[in-house]
Amino acid sequence: MPVKVVEDWLNACSGCEISILNIGDPLLDLLPNLEFVHMTALVDHKFYGQLGEKPVTEMEIPEATVGIVSGGVRNEEQKHELEQIRKHVKVLIALGSCATYGGIPAHANMWKNDEVFEKINRHCSSTTPAPDQQDLNVPPWIPTCTAVDEVVNVDIRIPGCPPHPDWIVEALTAVLNGQTSWSLPERSVCDTCPVIREQKSGGGAVKRCFENLEFNPEEGLDKMRCINEQGVLCLGPVTLAGCAGKSGVPRCIQARTPCRGCFGPIRKGARPMVDMMGSLTSVGLDPKTVVDRRAIMNRYIGGHGFLTPLPARPAR
């Protein structure tokens, strides 16, 4: 009997669903054991009946063993959808960094909802003003843009933007074998990076990721100097390893560009910004010169209170 799966996207970009499709050959082995009973990205299954005949208060989510959701939660509609999914599945998987940590959209948490709405939806110079926040056809925002586990219980988290197909297979296989938990090993991107490290840099200002790195394209990565030590901000030291799947070199490093931190913190409770600032000073770089550190060092993890509007300092 194949295991029933409900898959849905919330505040997502569809990259995570593409990653499921990207599983490739192993997907053929998995598919006979899985029955996707609902998948907004691929299956034409409506929430309120094919003709909208169901009452609008009752979202129709089929019963299933496994629920997979990508994307965080931005508005009441997504929240309702997520709560319904949680009610109808036994094991809930948060897929991708948006679902696990809030992801890129959670940058909005650096401002108050009204400020974001005014700036982006009302007064953006390059677009026409969008409907009013009070418009009944626009689902109201919830107070912050959250990760999935800030709204409902999550059993398994597969981070990454997008997550690597290898881990989706591994997590699904674990669930098929009756497990209800799975997680990536706690290692940093640096732990899996082959570049040359000397624990020091030339000092000075931290360069932005657009600046050219020094390397010989004819030579392998094991002949390139660590990106941080070249003075360019690389979030490898504070980012969970795994973006290259079960083997291989971290993806951005492969492309000879710095890690942006898409797999999120190495362990629960870590503060990547604090660790990264410490790490920059220990190779001798000037922490003052990091541009926009709060946003850049919390790039994918704005949920869970990591990004908030700055509290006003008491005036003195």
Place this chain on the structure above:
Amino acid sequence: MSESTVCQAGVEQDAMVQNPDPLVLAFCCNWCAYTAADLAGTSRLQYPPFVRIVRFMCTGMIHPNLIIDALTKGADGVIVCGCHPGDCHYIEGNVRMKSRAEAIELMLEDFGLEPERFRLEWVGASEGVKFAHVMRDMTRQIQDLPPSPYRTD
């Protein structure tokens, strides 16, 4: 003014400060600052009872996370005390702490904290008087701020 009058002066004014009962953590390195704290004690020098000393082997091993953690879990202030530059038992632990301190000062803003809540001081092993003085000064500075926004009691 003797040491005890200085202390009493502090107590008399307590009604006027914003945070009369602060929690101040002093992270001291074993070789200089902690020895100085010992000396302050054996010399009967007085400093406010709000200071809790935590001993580290060297300021070089105080990760920024420890300080941010302390401040975001309710400490009103953190002061790090180490050997004078050039005197570190482990050669350059204090130099490392100095550069980390810059990063910490920047990040206080990100956590909505006043810059006065964190301080780095060099206190040599024989400077018991300086240790007591620095602790009085830091406590006063923290008492003049409202209680930490992260304090839960």
